[in-house]
Amino acid sequence: MDRTGAQIIWECLLREGVETVFGYPGGAILPTYDAMTEYPIRHVLVRHEQSAVHMADGFARASGRTGVVVATSGPGATNLVTGLATAMLDSIPLVAITGQVGSGLLGTDAFQEVDITGITLPITKHNYLVTRAQDIAPAIREAFAVATSGRPGPVLVDITKDAQQGRATLDWEGAAPTRHLRHIPPSPKQVDLDRALAMINAAQRPVILAGHGIQLSGARAEVLALAELAQIPFAETLLGLGAVPASHVLSLGMMGMHGESWVNQAIQEADLLIALGMRFDDRVTGRLKEYAPNALKIHVDIDASEINKLVPVDVPLGGDLKQVLQAMLPAVKAADHTPWLERIRSWRGDSAVRDIKNLPDDGHLYAAHVMHDLWKITKGEAVVVTDVGQHQMWEAQYYHHDGERSLITSGGAGTMGFALPAAIGAKLARPEAEVWVVAGDGGFQMTFAELMTAVQEGVKVNIAVINNGYLGMVRQWQALFYEGRYAATPILSPDFVKLAEAFGIHGQRVDKRSDLAVAVALARQQPGTALIEFKVEQEDSVYPMVAAGAALHDMIRRPSPSPIAETGSDPV
Amino acid sequence: MSHVLVIYTDDEPGVLTRVAMLFRRRGFNIHSLTVGPTERVHVSRMTVVVDTDEATARRAVEHLRKLVNVLEVQQLGHGRNVVRDLALLRVSTRQGRSEVLQLVQVFRANVVDIADDSVVIECTGSLGKIEALVDSLRPFGILELGRTGAVAMARGERSEASNRLAASAVEAPGSSGAMSV
Ligand SMILES: Cc1ncc(C[n+]2csc(CCOP(=O)(O)OP(=O)(O)O)c2C)c(N)n1
Numbered sequence: 001m002d003r004t005g006a007q008i009i010w011e012c013l014l015r016e017g018v019e020t021v022f023g024y025p026g027g028a029i030l031p032t033y034d035a036m037t038e039y040p041i042r043h044v045l046v047r048h049e050q051s052a053v054h055m056a057d058g059f060a061r062a063s064g065r066t067g068v069v070v071a072t073s074g075p076g077a078t079n080l081v082t083g084l085a086t087a088m089l090d091s092i093p094l095v096a097i098t099g100q101v102g103s104g105l106l107g108t109d110a111f112q113e114v115d116i117t118g119i120t121l122p123i124t125k126h127n128y129l130v131t132r133a134q135d136i137a138p139a140i141r142e143a144f145a146v147a148t149s150g151r152p153g154p155v156l157v158d159i160t161k162d163a164q165q166g167r168a169t170l171d172w173e174g175a176a177p178t179r180h181l182r183h184i185p186p187s188p189k190q191v192d193l194d195r196a197l198a199m200i201n202a203a204q205r206p207v208i209l210a211g212h213g214i215q216l217s218g219a220r221a222e223v224l225a226l227a228e229l230a231q232i233p234f235a236e237t238l239l240g241l242g243a244v245p246a247s248h249v250l251s252l253g254m255m256g257m258h259g260e261s262w263v264n265q266a267i268q269e270a271d272l273l274i275a276l277g278m279r280f281d282d283r284v285t286g287r288l289k290e291y292a293p294n295a296l297k298i299h300v301d302i303d304a305s306e307i308n309k310l311v312p313v314d315v316p317l318g319g320d321l322k323q324v325l326q327a328m329l330p331a332v333k334a335a336d337h338t339p340w341l342e343r344i345r346s347w348r349g350d351s352a353v354r355d356i357k358n359l360p361d362d363g364h365l366y367a368a369h370v371m372h373d374l375w376k377i378t379k380g381e382a383v384v385v386t387d388v389g390q391h392q393m394w395e396a397q398y399y400h401h402d403g404e405r406s407l408i409t410s411g412g413a414g415t416m417g418f419a420l421p422a423a424i425g426a427k428l429a430r431p432e433a434e435v436w437v438v439a440g441d442g443g444f445q446m447t448f449a450e451l452m453t454a455v456q457e458g459v460k461v462n463i464a465v466i467n468n469g470y471l472g473m474v475r476q477w478q479a480l481f482y483e484g485r486y487a488a489t490p491i492l493s494p495d496f497v498k499l500a501e502a503f504g505i506h507g508q509r510v511d512k513r514s515d516l517a518v519a520v521a522l523a524r525q526q527p528g529t530a531l532i533e534f535k536v537e538q539e540d541s542v543y544p545m546v547a548a549g550a551a552l553h554d555m556i557r558r559p560s561p562s563p564i565a566e567t568g569s570d571p572v
Numbered sequence: 573m574s575h576v577l578v579i580y581t582d583d584e585p586g587v588l589t590r591v592a593m594l595f596r597r598r599g600f601n602i603h604s605l606t607v608g609p610t611e612r613v614h615v616s617r618m619t620v621v622v623d624t625d626e627a628t629a630r631r632a633v634e635h636l637r638k639l640v641n642v643l644e645v646q647q648l649g650h651g652r653n654v655v656r657d658l659a660l661l662r663v664s665t666r667q668g669r670s671e672v673l674q675l676v677q678v679f680r681a682n683v684v685d686i687a688d689d690s691v692v693i694e695c696t697g698s699l700g701k702i703e704a705l706v707d708s709l710r711p712f713g714i715l716e717l718g719r720t721g722a723v724a725m726a727r728g729e730r731s732e733a734s735n736r737l738a739a740s741a742v743e744a745p746g747s748s749g750a751m752s753v
């Protein structure tokens with residue numbers, strides 16, 4: 001059957017299983033919007049295209065499905081850039097479809113012509129410029145295949161207006177993609193698998209580094225099987241939180257710049273690191289020269305270019321994590337590492353004296369309290385979507401994630417403004433889930449226009465704005481490394497309760513810990529989106545902290561005794 | 573240390589940009605890059621010479637493999653390759669045409685154009701040979717110099733990469749031909 005290019009776009013999306021897209025119309029994409037009404041696909045109208053990408057990103061992170069974005073040419077397309085970079089750095093499968101000026105006008109600086117494929121080249125896995133209707137289906141099919149295969153990532157398909165308006169026959173079978181499988185998955189060499197097994201079976205002080213790849217590969221069961229069989233404790237990266245359960249006896253907690261002190265110490269003293277789907281980001285290694293000096297290193301990653309990139313490893317295992325572990329598990333020997341586990345536990349005890357649970361409430365409200373109490377009240381079962389800054393780190397430290405895909409946060413890019421739109425996307429992907437936004441007063445102000453999107457779409461998310469009156473994480477660096485000169489970090493906020501009212505949502509303000517539970521209960525009861533502003537201690541800092549470029553064991557600890565905890569200890 | 577990479581790609585607009593962008597983005601230093609058609613239709617072949625250490629060269633290979641348009645990447649071993657560069661030189665003959673022509677003979681180069689007080693010389697050879705010719709002619713006055721950059725091929729049997737490529741010839745050609753950027 002002969003169709004317009006615009007119809008082919010929607011037909012392909014339908015066949016790819018897409019039910020929801022996030023977008024914003026404009027001239028160059030108008031033919032596609034015009035055809036949209038014929039198809040049973042929900043369109044979420046955002047307030048800014050960057051948010052459309054974050055929504056699709058949150059949708060993908062919450063569900064494991066591919067998020068889809070639609071935008072127009074020129075400024076519509078350039079507004080996608082931060083969202084695409086965010087998804088690229090965190091390996092999130094997205095397909096973004098942009099309108100482009102007519103093919104005859106390409107290269108003429110026509111109205112709203114921007115070279116979006118050129119601009120997004122380094123921040124997409126791949127992109128396409130499609131100028132003919134018959135090329136649309138192959139491009140979209142391949143885009144989905146590329147976005148989801150191997151190490152996932154965003155793909156952009158730029159389609160000229162005349163390609164949308166032109167006619168072609170949809171040859172679905174003929175458009176089947178093949179090129180995405182040219183080099184993936186890599187498979188590890190048997191000798192390397194054998195060497196890895198020998199190291200695992202001989203290790204005395206092993207630690208598993210659990211990354212986002214566990215989630216992406218669906219390898220939780222295999223990772224836990226390895227850990228339990230050989231009694232290997234595991235430490236999580238920020239994006240690894242929730243990929244493995246925090247309440248597991250072998251779970252140590254988060255590693256890195258704001259990781260638990262005992263976790264970083266365990267890594268530094270380990271004799272074997274088994275890195276599973278993580279990439280030794282500078283935020284988790286500290287100074288590379290002094291990183292885990294005594295440890296042999298095994299690195300499993302589906303992206304072979306990540307192996308030996310920053311940390312030289314002893315055994316490179318390029319491949320899909322689940323498959324690699326399945327190949328190894330039968331030969332892993334049961335082991336007992338009681339002395340090692342005991343040693344780590346003793347370091348953990350050292351932090352317990354600073355733990356929030358063991359300290360009296362001094363009448364102040366601390367962000368850490370909010371996270372801890374929120375974790376308790378929601379029984380750790382909420383999907384929490386965080387923004388970027390101090391509150392993000394406190395959430396990671398105090399909200400213990402057991403469930404898969406229960407923490408959604410911008411790790412690699414650290415994109416402020418991510419939380420609210422990503423949460424709306426997450427809620428649309430998993431309507432049964434209780435979704436919480438945890439955002440700072442700074443980041444929330446970047447994208448709060450999306451409150452109206454939530455209202456228009458009838459989406460309920462609960463929002464905790466952690467208002468400390470500062471761009472807190474930057475202020476913390478100024479306090480620690482710039483002699484307290486707070487340049488451009490004090491930030492004013494609107495009256496968030498009135499703001500909520502203006503958007504027609506429920507709003508509350510909390511400045512005492514004793515009022516927290518009631519407010520949270522009330523917010524949860526609301527049928528629609530509800531916001532709570534938490535007015536917290538203004539100049540608190542996140543501890544422990546490994547300064548940028550310092551060795552991982554060289555941690556700045558919270559001055560003790562202190563009214564509040566350094567980090568949360570056991571998730572009990 | 574220079575490393576020679578041979579990259580087989582889809583013959584599509586924009587592929588060169590993708591490869592060049594990758595090298596720039598990852599900070600790999602390109603010494604030369606050449607591109608041209610191959611024994612197969614729709615497949616281009618690039619020869620890239622990079623100045624870097626062995627580990628970085630290997631990582632470049634892994635990065636290249638992630639590009640959708642890359643079919644095969646081969647890192648040539650040291651010493652067992654034919655590496656050829658083509659140079660065109662316009663050299664002044666004011667200080668003696670015969671000396672210039674003599675050098676051309678010694679280097680087994682060719683004179684491809686003669687003007688009143690200059691000649692255009694064509695020379696093919698290893699990078700070292702071309703550099704030696706350039707050095708020898710410099711005193712006469714090199715008015716213009718153009719080089720292609722290296723094209724390379726491993727000596728001996730057909731390379732594994734090329735074999736794999738032939739074996740995969742049945743693979744449907746990139747269905748989305750001629751639309752990638
Ligand atoms: C888009 C963007 N701009 C700037 C930054 C740099 N930055 C990182 S954290 C931070 C402060 C965040 O302040 P706020 O949202 O109030 O959170 P807090 O740290 O106070 O919890 C800034 C400015 C960033 N990560 N993203």
Ligand SMILES: [Mg+2]
Nearest residue numbers: 440441470472
């Ligand atoms: Mg703040």
